[in-house]
Amino acid sequence: LLLEGVLRRALERNEFLLYYQPQISLESGKIIGMEALLRWQHPEKGLMAPAQFIPILEETGLIVPVGEWVLRAAATQIKQWQAMEFPRLRVAVNLSALQFRQPGLSQIIATILDEVGLNYASGCLEVELTESLIMKDVEGTIATLKSLHEMGVQISIDDFGTGYSSLSYLKRFPIDTLKIDQSFVRDLSTSPDDASIVTAIIALGHSLKLKVIAEGVETKEQLAFLQASKCDDVQGYLFSKPLPAAEITRLLQEGK
Ligand code: G
Ligand code: G
Ligand code: MN
Ligand code: NA
DSSP: OHHHHHHHHHHHTTOEEEEEEEEEETTTOSEEEEEEEEEEEETTTEEEOGGGTHHHHHHHTTHHHHHHHHHHHHHHHHHHHHHTTOTTOEEEEEOOHHHHTSTTHHHHHHHHHHHHTOOGGGSOEEEEEEHHHHTSSHHHHHHHHHHHHHTTOEEEEEEETSSOOOHHHHHHSOOOEEEEOHHHHHTTTTOHHHHHHHHHHHHHHHHTTOEEEEEOOOSHHHHHHHHHTTOOEEESTTTOOOEEHHHHHHHHHTTO
Protein backbone atom coordinates (compact mmCIF):
# COMPACT_ATOMS: atom_id res chain seq x y z
CA LEU A 1 0.00 0.00 0.00
CA LEU A 2 2.86 2.29 0.85
CA LEU A 3 4.55 1.57 -2.45
CA GLU A 4 1.30 2.04 -4.33
CA GLY A 5 1.10 5.61 -3.03
CA VAL A 6 4.73 6.22 -3.87
CA LEU A 7 4.22 4.93 -7.41
CA ARG A 8 1.06 6.95 -7.88
CA ARG A 9 3.00 10.03 -6.85
CA ALA A 10 5.85 9.05 -9.16
CA LEU A 11 3.40 9.22 -12.07
CA GLU A 12 2.03 12.59 -10.91
CA ARG A 13 5.55 13.96 -10.45
CA ASN A 14 6.62 12.70 -13.85
CA GLU A 15 9.41 10.51 -12.47
CA PHE A 16 8.98 7.79 -15.09
CA LEU A 17 11.04 7.88 -18.25
CA LEU A 18 11.71 5.71 -21.25
CA TYR A 19 14.96 4.16 -22.34
CA TYR A 20 15.25 2.81 -25.86
CA GLN A 21 17.15 -0.22 -27.09
CA PRO A 22 18.00 -0.27 -30.80
CA GLN A 23 16.87 -3.06 -33.11
CA ILE A 24 19.15 -3.67 -36.07
CA SER A 25 18.27 -5.07 -39.48
CA LEU A 26 20.68 -7.85 -40.41
CA GLU A 27 20.17 -7.01 -44.06
CA SER A 28 21.17 -3.35 -43.87
CA GLY A 29 23.13 -3.37 -40.62
CA LYS A 30 21.21 -0.23 -39.63
CA ILE A 31 18.93 0.67 -36.77
CA ILE A 32 15.36 0.14 -37.93
CA GLY A 33 13.60 0.66 -34.63
CA MET A 34 13.78 0.28 -30.89
CA GLU A 35 12.08 -1.17 -27.88
CA ALA A 36 10.90 1.38 -25.31
CA LEU A 37 11.73 0.24 -21.78
CA LEU A 38 10.31 1.90 -18.69
CA ARG A 39 12.54 3.34 -15.97
CA TRP A 40 11.74 5.17 -12.74
CA GLN A 41 13.98 8.03 -11.68
CA HIS A 42 13.55 7.70 -7.94
CA PRO A 43 14.34 10.99 -6.14
CA GLU A 44 16.64 9.27 -3.63
CA LYS A 45 17.41 5.80 -4.93
CA GLY A 46 18.22 6.83 -8.49
CA LEU A 47 17.32 4.97 -11.65
CA MET A 48 15.14 1.91 -11.01
CA ALA A 49 14.69 -0.98 -13.46
CA PRO A 50 11.22 -2.36 -14.21
CA ALA A 51 11.74 -5.58 -12.23
CA GLN A 52 11.75 -3.42 -9.09
CA PHE A 53 8.36 -1.79 -9.68
CA ILE A 54 6.39 -3.29 -12.60
CA PRO A 55 5.06 -6.17 -10.48
CA ILE A 56 3.59 -3.60 -8.06
CA LEU A 57 2.16 -1.55 -10.93
CA GLU A 58 0.47 -4.71 -12.17
CA GLU A 59 -0.85 -5.80 -8.77
CA THR A 60 -2.33 -2.38 -8.07
CA GLY A 61 -3.71 -1.73 -11.55
CA LEU A 62 -1.47 1.33 -11.84
CA ILE A 63 0.04 -0.29 -14.92
CA VAL A 64 -3.00 1.02 -16.82
CA PRO A 65 -2.36 4.77 -16.29
CA VAL A 66 1.42 4.24 -16.36
CA GLY A 67 1.02 2.22 -19.55
CA GLU A 68 -0.91 5.12 -21.09
CA TRP A 69 1.91 7.43 -20.04
CA VAL A 70 4.36 5.06 -21.77
CA LEU A 71 2.32 5.10 -25.00
CA ARG A 72 2.10 8.89 -24.95
CA ALA A 73 5.81 9.29 -24.22
CA ALA A 74 6.80 6.82 -26.95
CA ALA A 75 4.47 8.47 -29.47
CA THR A 76 5.88 11.90 -28.62
CA GLN A 77 9.41 10.58 -29.13
CA ILE A 78 8.51 8.97 -32.47
CA LYS A 79 7.08 12.29 -33.57
CA GLN A 80 10.33 14.03 -32.59
CA TRP A 81 12.42 11.52 -34.52
CA GLN A 82 10.11 11.94 -37.51
CA ALA A 83 10.60 15.69 -37.36
CA MET A 84 14.36 15.09 -37.53
CA GLU A 85 15.57 13.09 -40.51
CA PHE A 86 14.42 9.67 -39.21
CA PRO A 87 10.88 9.16 -40.48
CA ARG A 88 11.01 5.37 -40.76
CA LEU A 89 11.82 4.34 -37.21
CA ARG A 90 9.45 2.02 -35.41
CA VAL A 91 9.13 2.00 -31.65
CA ALA A 92 7.88 -1.06 -29.75
CA VAL A 93 6.05 -0.67 -26.45
CA ASN A 94 5.44 -3.54 -24.00
CA LEU A 95 1.81 -4.05 -22.97
CA SER A 96 0.81 -5.84 -19.77
CA ALA A 97 -2.13 -8.24 -19.65
CA LEU A 98 -4.28 -5.79 -17.69
CA GLN A 99 -3.72 -3.13 -20.35
CA PHE A 100 -4.33 -5.49 -23.22
CA ARG A 101 -7.60 -6.77 -21.74
CA GLN A 102 -8.89 -3.25 -21.09
CA PRO A 103 -12.17 -2.66 -22.96
CA GLY A 104 -11.66 -0.24 -25.83
CA LEU A 105 -7.86 -0.50 -25.84
CA SER A 106 -7.51 0.36 -29.52
CA GLN A 107 -9.69 3.46 -29.07
CA ILE A 108 -7.57 4.53 -26.09
CA ILE A 109 -4.40 4.13 -28.15
CA ALA A 110 -5.95 5.96 -31.11
CA THR A 111 -6.90 8.87 -28.86
CA ILE A 112 -3.39 9.10 -27.41
CA LEU A 113 -1.80 9.04 -30.86
CA ASP A 114 -4.23 11.65 -32.16
CA GLU A 115 -3.46 13.92 -29.22
CA VAL A 116 0.24 13.61 -29.97
CA GLY A 117 -0.45 14.21 -33.66
CA LEU A 118 1.23 11.04 -34.83
CA ASN A 119 0.29 9.53 -38.15
CA TYR A 120 0.38 5.97 -36.99
CA ALA A 121 -1.03 4.31 -40.08
CA SER A 122 2.59 4.08 -41.20
CA GLY A 123 3.31 1.32 -38.69
CA CYS A 124 5.68 3.42 -36.60
CA LEU A 125 4.16 2.10 -33.38
CA GLU A 126 4.48 -1.54 -32.41
CA VAL A 127 3.13 -3.30 -29.35
CA GLU A 128 4.87 -6.27 -27.74
CA LEU A 129 2.64 -8.88 -26.15
CA THR A 130 3.97 -11.98 -24.49
CA GLU A 131 3.16 -15.34 -25.95
CA SER A 132 1.54 -16.47 -22.69
CA LEU A 133 -0.73 -13.39 -22.67
CA ILE A 134 -2.08 -13.80 -26.19
CA MET A 135 -2.78 -17.50 -25.76
CA LYS A 136 -5.35 -16.81 -23.02
CA ASP A 137 -8.87 -15.89 -24.17
CA VAL A 138 -7.93 -16.43 -27.78
CA GLU A 139 -11.16 -15.03 -29.27
CA GLY A 140 -10.78 -11.85 -27.23
CA THR A 141 -7.14 -11.67 -28.29
CA ILE A 142 -8.04 -11.94 -31.97
CA ALA A 143 -10.67 -9.17 -31.73
CA THR A 144 -8.26 -6.77 -30.00
CA LEU A 145 -5.34 -7.61 -32.28
CA LYS A 146 -7.54 -7.03 -35.33
CA SER A 147 -8.67 -3.60 -34.22
CA LEU A 148 -5.08 -2.61 -33.38
CA HIS A 149 -3.78 -3.95 -36.66
CA GLU A 150 -6.49 -2.23 -38.69
CA MET A 151 -5.38 1.13 -37.33
CA GLY A 152 -1.78 0.44 -38.36
CA VAL A 153 -0.26 -0.69 -35.07
CA GLN A 154 2.35 -3.41 -35.57
CA ILE A 155 2.16 -6.46 -33.35
CA SER A 156 5.08 -8.42 -31.98
CA ILE A 157 5.01 -11.58 -29.86
CA ASP A 158 7.53 -11.17 -27.04
CA ASP A 159 9.34 -14.00 -25.26
CA PHE A 160 8.40 -16.31 -28.10
CA GLY A 161 9.16 -19.97 -27.44
CA THR A 162 8.61 -19.79 -23.69
CA GLY A 163 4.82 -20.14 -23.80
CA TYR A 164 2.59 -22.71 -25.41
CA SER A 165 1.59 -21.35 -28.77
CA SER A 166 -0.95 -23.27 -30.69
CA LEU A 167 0.16 -23.04 -34.29
CA SER A 168 -3.43 -22.91 -35.51
CA TYR A 169 -4.05 -19.82 -33.38
CA LEU A 170 -0.79 -18.26 -34.43
CA LYS A 171 -2.01 -18.45 -38.01
CA ARG A 172 -5.26 -16.65 -37.10
CA PHE A 173 -3.60 -13.82 -35.19
CA PRO A 174 -2.90 -10.68 -37.22
CA ILE A 175 0.71 -10.40 -36.07
CA ASP A 176 3.84 -9.05 -37.71
CA THR A 177 6.83 -10.22 -35.71
CA LEU A 178 8.03 -13.09 -33.54
CA LYS A 179 10.58 -12.10 -30.95
CA ILE A 180 12.78 -15.05 -29.98
CA ASP A 181 13.18 -15.14 -26.22
CA GLN A 182 16.66 -14.31 -25.00
CA SER A 183 16.90 -17.56 -23.03
CA PHE A 184 17.33 -19.41 -26.34
CA VAL A 185 19.79 -16.87 -27.69
CA ARG A 186 21.99 -16.97 -24.59
CA ASP A 187 23.32 -20.51 -25.06
CA LEU A 188 23.07 -20.60 -28.83
CA SER A 189 26.77 -21.32 -29.27
CA THR A 190 26.99 -24.12 -26.70
CA SER A 191 23.55 -25.74 -26.69
CA PRO A 192 22.55 -27.65 -29.84
CA ASP A 193 18.99 -27.78 -28.49
CA ASP A 194 18.75 -24.01 -28.21
CA ALA A 195 20.30 -23.62 -31.64
CA SER A 196 17.65 -25.97 -33.04
CA ILE A 197 14.86 -24.07 -31.30
CA VAL A 198 16.10 -20.77 -32.73
CA THR A 199 16.34 -22.25 -36.22
CA ALA A 200 12.84 -23.70 -35.86
CA ILE A 201 11.31 -20.40 -34.68
CA ILE A 202 12.86 -18.56 -37.63
CA ALA A 203 11.52 -21.15 -40.06
CA LEU A 204 8.08 -21.07 -38.42
CA GLY A 205 7.97 -17.27 -38.52
CA HIS A 206 9.02 -17.07 -42.14
CA SER A 207 6.57 -19.77 -43.21
CA LEU A 208 3.80 -17.66 -41.62
CA LYS A 209 5.21 -14.56 -43.41
CA LEU A 210 6.29 -12.97 -40.14
CA LYS A 211 9.47 -11.11 -39.35
CA VAL A 212 11.68 -12.68 -36.71
CA ILE A 213 13.82 -10.72 -34.27
CA ALA A 214 16.24 -12.18 -31.74
CA GLU A 215 16.72 -10.42 -28.42
CA GLY A 216 19.54 -10.67 -25.92
CA VAL A 217 22.24 -10.85 -28.61
CA GLU A 218 25.52 -10.35 -26.76
CA THR A 219 28.24 -12.08 -28.80
CA LYS A 220 29.58 -12.19 -32.35
CA GLU A 221 29.07 -15.96 -32.34
CA GLN A 222 25.36 -15.53 -31.64
CA LEU A 223 25.17 -12.88 -34.34
CA ALA A 224 26.91 -15.13 -36.89
CA PHE A 225 24.47 -17.95 -36.16
CA LEU A 226 21.46 -15.64 -36.49
CA GLN A 227 22.82 -14.22 -39.75
CA ALA A 228 23.36 -17.70 -41.17
CA SER A 229 19.84 -18.67 -40.05
CA LYS A 230 18.35 -15.65 -41.88
CA CYS A 231 16.93 -14.01 -38.78
CA ASP A 232 15.61 -10.58 -39.83
CA ASP A 233 16.53 -8.28 -36.95
CA VAL A 234 18.53 -8.37 -33.71
CA GLN A 235 18.50 -6.54 -30.39
CA GLY A 236 21.01 -6.86 -27.56
CA TYR A 237 24.03 -5.60 -25.71
CA LEU A 238 26.32 -6.46 -28.64
CA PHE A 239 24.87 -3.41 -30.39
CA SER A 240 23.62 -1.29 -27.54
CA LYS A 241 22.13 -1.47 -24.11
CA PRO A 242 18.89 0.49 -23.55
CA LEU A 243 19.74 4.23 -23.66
CA PRO A 244 18.05 7.58 -23.05
CA ALA A 245 16.44 9.10 -26.15
CA ALA A 246 19.16 11.73 -26.57
CA GLU A 247 21.84 9.06 -26.84
CA ILE A 248 19.74 7.13 -29.36
CA THR A 249 19.40 10.31 -31.40
CA ARG A 250 23.19 10.58 -31.39
CA LEU A 251 23.55 7.00 -32.67
CA LEU A 252 21.06 7.77 -35.43
CA GLN A 253 22.89 10.93 -36.40
CA GLU A 254 26.11 8.92 -36.63
CA GLY A 255 24.30 6.79 -39.22
CA LYS A 256 24.15 3.67 -37.09
O1 G B 1 15.19 -3.39 -19.41
P1 G B 1 14.50 -4.37 -18.79
O2 G B 1 15.00 -4.49 -17.40
O3 G B 1 14.23 -3.02 -19.12
O4 G B 1 12.92 -4.71 -18.74
C1 G B 1 12.49 -5.75 -17.89
C2 G B 1 11.08 -6.17 -18.15
O5 G B 1 10.17 -5.11 -17.94
C3 G B 1 10.85 -6.67 -19.57
O6 G B 1 10.19 -7.91 -19.45
C4 G B 1 9.92 -5.69 -20.18
O7 G B 1 8.97 -6.33 -20.99
C5 G B 1 9.23 -5.06 -18.97
N1 G B 1 8.90 -3.69 -19.29
C6 G B 1 9.76 -2.70 -19.60
N2 G B 1 9.10 -1.56 -19.89
C7 G B 1 7.78 -1.86 -19.80
C8 G B 1 6.57 -1.10 -19.99
O8 G B 1 6.58 0.06 -20.37
N3 G B 1 5.40 -1.75 -19.76
C9 G B 1 5.34 -3.04 -19.38
N4 G B 1 4.16 -3.57 -19.20
N5 G B 1 6.45 -3.79 -19.21
C10 G B 1 7.65 -3.20 -19.41
O1 G C 1 10.30 -7.14 -22.78
P1 G C 1 11.46 -8.03 -22.45
O2 G C 1 11.28 -9.06 -21.45
O3 G C 1 11.89 -8.75 -23.67
O4 G C 1 12.62 -7.02 -22.07
C1 G C 1 13.88 -7.09 -22.54
C2 G C 1 14.82 -7.15 -21.38
O5 G C 1 16.07 -7.69 -21.80
C3 G C 1 15.15 -5.82 -20.78
O6 G C 1 15.27 -6.00 -19.42
C4 G C 1 16.48 -5.47 -21.40
O7 G C 1 17.23 -4.55 -20.63
C5 G C 1 17.14 -6.84 -21.42
N1 G C 1 18.18 -7.00 -22.41
C6 G C 1 18.29 -6.37 -23.58
N2 G C 1 19.37 -6.77 -24.27
C7 G C 1 19.98 -7.70 -23.50
C8 G C 1 21.15 -8.51 -23.67
O8 G C 1 21.85 -8.47 -24.67
N3 G C 1 21.44 -9.37 -22.65
C9 G C 1 20.68 -9.47 -21.54
N4 G C 1 21.08 -10.33 -20.60
N5 G C 1 19.57 -8.73 -21.35
C10 G C 1 19.22 -7.86 -22.31
MN1 MN D 1 9.82 -6.75 -24.72
NA1 NA E 1 11.27 -10.71 -24.26
